[in-house]
Amino acid sequence: MGTTKKPSELLPGTLDLLILRALVPGEMHGYGIASRLKRVSDDVLQVGESSLYPALQRLLLNGWVKAEWGASENNRRARFYSLTAAGKKQLAAEREEFSRVIEAIQKVLNMA
Amino acid sequence: MNGSFQTLLTRAWNRLLFRWRRDRLEDELQEEISFHLAQIQSELHGAGLDQRSAWDQSRRQLGNLTLAKEECRGMWSFMGLERFVQDLRYAVRMYARTPVFTVISVVSLALGIGGNTAMFSLVNALLVRPLPYAQPEELVRITGTYPRAAVPMFRERSRAMQIAAVSIGSELNLAGQGPAIRVTGSSASPNFLSVLGASVARGRNFQAEEESPGRDNVVILSHSLWKSLFGGDPSTVGRMIRLNGVDREIVGIMPAGFSYPSTRVQLWIPMRLDSTNFVEYWGTEYMPLVARLRPGATISQAQGEVRRLVSELRGVFPFAMARDWNADSTAIPLQQDIIGNVRGKLIILLSAVGLVLLIACANVASLLLARATTRRKEMALRAALGASRGRIVRQLLTESVGLALTGAALGILVGAGGLSVFKALLPASLPGLAEAVIDWPIVAAISALALVTGLASGIAPALSAYEVNVTETIKTGSQRSTSGFWTRMRGVIIAGEVALTLVLLVSAGLMMRSLYKLSEVKPGFDPGRVLTVQISPNESLCAQRALCVALYDQLLQRSGEVAGVREAAIANSVPLDGQLPTIPVVVDGQPNTSDHPSDMLLLGAASAGYLELMRVPLLAGRYLMQSDGANSAGVAVLSAGAAQHFWPADHAIGKHIRPAGGKQWYTVVGVVGDVRHATLSKGLPDWVHGAIYLPYPQAVTEDGKLPAAMTLVAKVDTNDGRTRSELRQLAVALDPNVPVGQVHVLEEMVSGSISDFRSMMQVFLSFAGAAIVLAAVGIYGLMSYWVSQRTYEIGLRVAIGATRGQIVSMILAQGLRVSLYGVLGGILTAIALTRFLGTLLYGVAATDSLTFALVTALVLSVAVLAAAFPAWRAARIDPVKSLRAD
Numbered sequence: 001m002g003t004t005k006k007p008s009e010l011l012p013g014t015l016d017l018l019i020l021r022a023l024v025p026g027e028m029h030g031y032g033i034a035s036r037l038k039r040v041s042d043d044v045l046q047v048g049e050s051s052l053y054p055a056l057q058r059l060l061l062n063g064w065v066k067a068e069w070g071a072s073e074n075n076r077r078a079r080f081y082s083l084t085a086a087g088k089k090q091l092a093a094e095r096e097e098f099s100r101v102i103e104a105i106q107k108v109l110n111m112a
Numbered sequence: 113m114n115g116s117f118q119t120l121l122t123r124a125w126n127r128l129l130f131r132w133r134r135d136r137l138e139d140e141l142q143e144e145i146s147f148h149l150a151q152i153q154s155e156l157h158g159a160g161l162d163q164r165s166a167w168d169q170s171r172r173q174l175g176n177l178t179l180a181k182e183e184c185r186g187m188w189s190f191m192g193l194e195r196f197v198q199d200l201r202y203a204v205r206m207y208a209r210t211p212v213f214t215v216i217s218v219v220s221l222a223l224g225i226g227g228n229t230a231m232f233s234l235v236n237a238l239l240v241r242p243l244p245y246a247q248p249e250e251l252v253r254i255t256g257t258y259p260r261a262a263v264p265m266f267r268e269r270s271r272a273m274q275i276a277a278v279s280i281g282s283e284l285n286l287a288g289q290g291p292a293i294r295v296t297g298s299s300a301s302p303n304f305l306s307v308l309g310a311s312v313a314r315g316r317n318f319q320a321e322e323e324s325p326g327r328d329n330v331v332i333l334s335h336s337l338w339k340s341l342f343g344g345d346p347s348t349v350g351r352m353i354r355l356n357g358v359d360r361e362i363v364g365i366m367p368a369g370f371s372y373p374s375t376r377v378q379l380w381i382p383m384r385l386d387s388t389n390f391v392e393y394w395g396t397e398y399m400p401l402v403a404r405l406r407p408g409a410t411i412s413q414a415q416g417e418v419r420r421l422v423s424e425l426r427g428v429f430p431f432a433m434a435r436d437w438n439a440d441s442t443a444i445p446l447q448q449d450i451i452g453n454v455r456g457k458l459i460i461l462l463s464a465v466g467l468v469l470l471i472a473c474a475n476v477a478s479l480l481l482a483r484a485t486t487r488r489k490e491m492a493l494r495a496a497l498g499a500s501r502g503r504i505v506r507q508l509l510t511e512s513v514g515l516a517l518t519g520a521a522l523g524i525l526v527g528a529g530g531l532s533v534f535k536a537l538l539p540a541s542l543p544g545l546a547e548a549v550i551d552w553p554i555v556a557a558i559s560a561l562a563l564v565t566g567l568a569s570g571i572a573p574a575l576s577a578y579e580v581n582v583t584e585t586i587k588t589g590s591q592r593s594t595s596g597f598w599t600r601m602r603g604v605i606i607a608g609e610v611a612l613t614l615v616l617l618v619s620a621g622l623m624m625r626s627l628y629k630l631s632e633v634k635p636g637f638d639p640g641r642v643l644t645v646q647i648s649p650n651e652s653l654c655a656q657r658a659l660c661v662a663l664y665d666q667l668l669q670r671s672g673e674v675a676g677v678r679e680a681a682i683a684n685s686v687p688l689d690g691q692l693p694t695i696p697v698v699v700d701g702q703p704n705t706s707d708h709p710s711d712m713l714l715l716g717a718a719s720a721g722y723l724e725l726m727r728v729p730l731l732a733g734r735y736l737m738q739s740d741g742a743n744s745a746g747v748a749v750l751s752a753g754a755a756q757h758f759w760p761a762d763h764a765i766g767k768h769i770r771p772a773g774g775k776q777w778y779t780v781v782g783v784v785g786d787v788r789h790a791t792l793s794k795g796l797p798d799w800v801h802g803a804i805y806l807p808y809p810q811a812v813t814e815d816g817k818l819p820a821a822m823t824l825v826a827k828v829d830t831n832d833g834r835t836r837s838e839l840r841q842l843a844v845a846l847d848p849n850v851p852v853g854q855v856h857v858l859e860e861m862v863s864g865s866i867s868d869f870r871s872m873m874q875v876f877l878s879f880a881g882a883a884i885v886l887a888a889v890g891i892y893g894l895m896s897y898w899v900s901q902r903t904y905e906i907g908l909r910v911a912i913g914a915t916r917g918q919i920v921s922m923i924l925a926q927g928l929r930v931s932l933y934g935v936l937g938g939i940l941t942a943i944a945l946t947r948f949l950g951t952l953l954y955g956v957a958a959t960d961s962l963t964f965a966l967v968t969a970l971v972l973s974v975a976v977l978a979a980a981f982p983a984w985r986a987a988r989i990d991p992v993k994s995l996r997a998d
Contacts, residue, residue: 079140
């Protein structure tokens with residue numbers, strides 16, 4: 001990940017989940033998603049472009065997000081992503097799944 | 113599950129779309145990323161970095177961006193090839209880790225796919241490709257056989273068809289061009305080429321007047337005969353050759369690839385129409401008719417016409433004709449006629465081979481299903497590590513399709529072998545059979561079949577993997593399935609497999625019993641150590657009755673002197689030689705009326721001693737004797753069937769009988785046993801009521817023409833090559849210009865006549881064998897899996913005091929239960945299906961209870977055996993270990 005600070009490695013498979021979650025409030029462009037994830041996680045999660053854009057493409061392919069071109073806040077052309085109905089369902093499912101895995105891992109770590 | 117399936121579809125659709133819009137996507141991504149860069153720059157700039165270092169900073173990001181673009185591109189391309197290769201490599205590792213599973217799967221699929229490959233090629237060559245004649249759909253065969261007299265009459269009266277007669281071909285002597293050879297020639301009405309829509313390559317077709325006597329000394333050669341005899345010399349047309357002692361002018365040569373009615377026929381001569389020659393015109397050589405529908409005529413019009421023409425013809429016979437003669441004549445498409453009896457066989461073979469493929473699929477599916485459940489842990493782990501469900505499903509499908517494709521590759525090899533076996537099963541005269549090969553379209557079809565097979569056998573396990581419950585599985589670490597649905601599913605699959613196996617085994621069993629019954633058939637004669645050789649002297653040598661008789665007497669005398677020959681005789685036809693010479697007869701005191709037409713009998717023109725040589729039992733009176741010469745009183749020997757038919761309540765001896773249209777009465781002097789002349793399974797066709805044997809000097813017609821070519825029959829001490837070649841020499845010495853036919857061993861002809869049954873049975877047996885092995889593997893797999901699933905439970909049972917015997921019988925009962933369901937289903941299916949075996953069965957009912965019982969017992973014992981091994985393993989489960997292990 002090409003950022004200056006040492007970011008945490010993301011758990012595999014969680015990036016999609018995070019992007020989906022970030023889009024819940026409304027549509028956003030790629031840069032916005034990256035900075036939002038960074039800000040909300042107190043700079044712990046720095047999502048590099050090299051994984052962000054492929055992830056967005058993946059979500060598009062799966063039909064979980066849709067994209068539209070629009071004008072950014074500084075009036076440049078940018079692509080805005082938003083959640084689809086399928087994406088909302090997927091987010092719910094993945095959240096549940098994720099919390100169960102985490103729980104499982106916690107249990108393992110807390111073993112006597 | 114539904115939602116994810118939708119996702120799969122969406123993804124596939126989007127991929128297609130993305131691929132199509134690729135360039136635009138590239139541009140858009142480029143734009144999006146440069147926007148991102150600009151944003152970063154302005155952000156850094158805002159954070160107090162100067163322009164220069166901000167630019168550096170963003171430049172450093174560029175590497176990442178290239179990477180991003182790369183990855184997106186990979187995603188847009190349909191079927192992420194890289195991932196596919198990854199999946200494939202993983203699959204190969206899986207195969208290598210479980211060699212037994214892999215080998216079983218691949219071999220069973222290879223068997224199934226191979227059999228289907230061979231059958232596809234055959235069906236394609238025989239049923240799909242059109243006949244090699246112009247507008248083949250207009251060609252029809254008029255069923256039944258007709259005297260020559262029918263040809264001009266039908267030709268004039270038919271409105272819907274152009275009709276031609278073409279004989280199936282007989283052996284002729286060809287001389288005048290190098291050493292004499294025997295060729296197969298067919299006599300045909302001169303219009304036969306125009307009816308078939310064919311034309312000569314060189315020379316000319318027959319002309320209409322060449323069917324009249326004296327104008328008919330012409331011949332058309334097949335391309336292959338022209339090549340072998342004249343080396344393809346272009347000046348061949350116009351030359352003379354001698355056929356059976358008659359000189360004929362070669363007027364035409366057919367193009368390569370033309371054959372009718374079969375590939376055996378090497379030349380065609382015009383069929384002579386001579387209404388003054390009673391025997392020939394109405395006589396014993398009946399011709400098959402072929403016709404072309406006239407423009408606008410339909411097949412049903414043609415059929416109605418055939419019925420009308422046959423009844424009109426029956427009215428003009430010079431002797432009363434049996435009412436059931438050609439009663440069922442009709443017109444059928446020629447393709448259907450040529451394939452006729454083969455079609456049924458093909459369909460039976462095709463279904464059998466289809467069953468084997470189904471069983472193979474079921475097996476692989478059940479094995480994969482078992483593996484999918486034991487791999488739950490692995491799946492769960494992959495899911496936890498971020499593999500999407502689609503990815504897991506694709507991985508599993510890659511594995512099963514990989515298996516199927518490997519199976520297909522092997523299967524094509526198996527198919528090539530199978531094709532030659534099938535070809536041997538079918539008559540070689542079928543047009544197009546020789547061309548049946550495994551070609552690219554077939555290979556493409558097979559690959560598609562394999563793909564479908566792979567998906568079909570992989571879909572259930574892949575779906576079952578969907579049920580992986582990540583936390584549950586990781587938490588408990590157990591491999592016990594949480595859902596019994598897929599286990600039940602496997603039970604159903606295995607039961608189905610057992611059912612299909614039972615159907616195949618019952619079919620094979622019924623055929624075996626038929627074969628046994630056939631080999632038990634008393635043919636009515638003893639073929640042991642009997643040699644036969646066909647001879648046809650030149651017509652010039654047989655131009656007068658006395659000459660002809662003298663010639664054969666001489667032959668018989670010399671044959672008797674050959675070392676090793678015990679007895680010798682001649683006859684116009686021997687049993688199972690494929691000929692069926694018949695004559696209509698009139699019985700003294702039973703006048704023919706339209707209510708009582710003349711009956712057909714098989715004609716045996718034979719020398720004294722022939723019936724004794726063949727060991728045909730004498731039931732009353734006497735055999736034919738040397739003294740029954742050309743000038744003595746006419747005598748006849750009847751078969752028991754004929755005697756019974758004419759005088760059911762009386763003795764036949766002393767009664768009088770004559771050929772319809774003949775003047776001389778013959779007195780019945782003896783009755784002999786019935787002989788199975790046409791086929792072993794059916795002695796004679798329905799319309800032939802028995803046999804009449806006449807002394808050959810009395811059967812020779814005035815002009816010396818025998819009823820048919822004669823066959824020399826010899827009973828020998830030992831069947832050695834020397835005796836055979838001496839017999840041949842004799843026939844050669846008879847007339848140096850006469851080539852001699854093959855010396856046949858009658859015993860071989862007898863066993864050859866049931867080779868059809870035998871080879872079909874062998875194919876079925878091998879199918880059934882493959883099926884039962886597959887089913888056993890399936891049951892074994894299911895039970896082993898079941899035991900491994902219940903290790904804990906079994907351990908518990910042992911711990912609380914279950915004996916080993918109880919454990920074993922528990923597992924066996926489980927295995928038996930599945931098989932019993934299968935057997936029940938199989939019996940019902942078999943009862944519904946076996947009647948389609950039709951003519952392949954002899955002397956055994958299609959629902960023969962003994963066969964069903966034996967096969968059921970066999971299947972159940974195989975099932976018990978297959979379940980025994982896992983049961984034995986279960987019995988040795990150590991309760992302590994098993995309880996701890998889980």
